[in-house]
């Protein structure tokens with residue numbers, strides 16, 4: 001789960017990380033209040049979307065920049081009027097962009113230098129890792145590619161936690177001296193504590209800056225939490241912004257379906273994540289492209305199957321559906337009844353191929369045959385994929 005910059009900064013502040021004073025706003029009244037809290041001096045107006053690269057982004061109406069440093073309140077209001085409810089396209093949003101529904105106004109900061117600091121979960125070593133660089137502010141992926149030696153990586157042992165000597169080591173590698181070493185150690189300690197206590201997978205500060213007066217500060221923050229641990233943190237759950245999520249994925253989570261929208265045109269309905277991955281692969285290998293990942297789980301009922309069909313069909317890109325069920329705990333006759341019930345409830349207007357295998361497979365096939373639902377049965381996954389890819393090609 002991701003949160004906005006302004007929420008991430010509030011959390012960081014709770015953990016003792018200095019951030020510029022700032023106020024969020026979601027409508028014109030709140031915009032005025034937010035601006036009035038700041039001095040009539042340099043103000044930064046920041047579009048809040050769950051994507052980075054905002055500074056270099058462009059709005060769909062041609063207005064440039066989702067992060068604007070402006071000279072006073074009047075200019076902040078003007079920038080806000082351009083940004084609010086406008087659609088921002090950045091390197092991370094895809095060409096369709098994201099509608100900006102929240103703005104953040106903060107004090108501008110006299111930047112001396114921009115650094116990069118993150119703690120991220122490294123699945124390969126099963127440890128969290130500090131990643132730091134003197135080349136902050138810009139695209140860190142580009143730094144990693146062009147000058148990998150400029151990235152400092154220090155793993156943190158999950159049993160020992162962050163050690164003070166590690167803080168000093170990173171501080172020295174970034175070139176800090178004197179009081180800035182202490183400031184940096186406090187910041188890194190706070191970032192790690194937050195990462196650990198809140199079950200984050202990523203806490204990224206880009207840029208972490210030094211100001212002309214020698215202070216270290218976080219000017220931007222991105223935090224992702226582990227969705228599997230989120231139930232332990234109701235205070236984090238509250239920060240979820242449904243405006244930033246795919247409505248199909250929100251609907252799926254209400255029905256306990258694991259659904260991820262993709263950009264192909266063949267929808268998949270599968271039980272089990274491994275089988276779902278294999279189904280997506282085989283569609284691809286026959287020259288098709290999957291419209292989604294959908295795992296209805298081991299014990300799906302009729303209602304869930306109906307909900308799954310509705311979600312799939314609400315995607316205008318879907319030109320065909322492949323149902324691939326391996327009946328184990330889930331019996332094939334139950335899923336067949338689910339398909340028949342769903343077909344009565346929702347108008348299935350695209351080709352449907354169903355492959356059933358496993359427990360009660362004959363009973364399941366019989367239910368489908370006698371239902372009169374327009375579908376093509378298949379006996380193997382290969383055959384099913386081949387048929388659906390052909391049928392979709394024929395109509396498009």
Ligand code: ADP
Pocket residue numbers: 020044046051052053054055056067069106107108109110111114137138206207219220221
């Ligand atoms: P993004 O990474 O999405 O482009 P940032 O918040 O990192 O957004 O802002 C982009 C750049 O704008 C920063 O690298 C920094 O140079 C500048 N900036 C951001 N916030 C401030 C601030 N409070 N004061 C001065 N400059 C800022």
Ligand code: MG
Pocket residue numbers: 052053137206207220
């Ligand atoms: Mg940034």
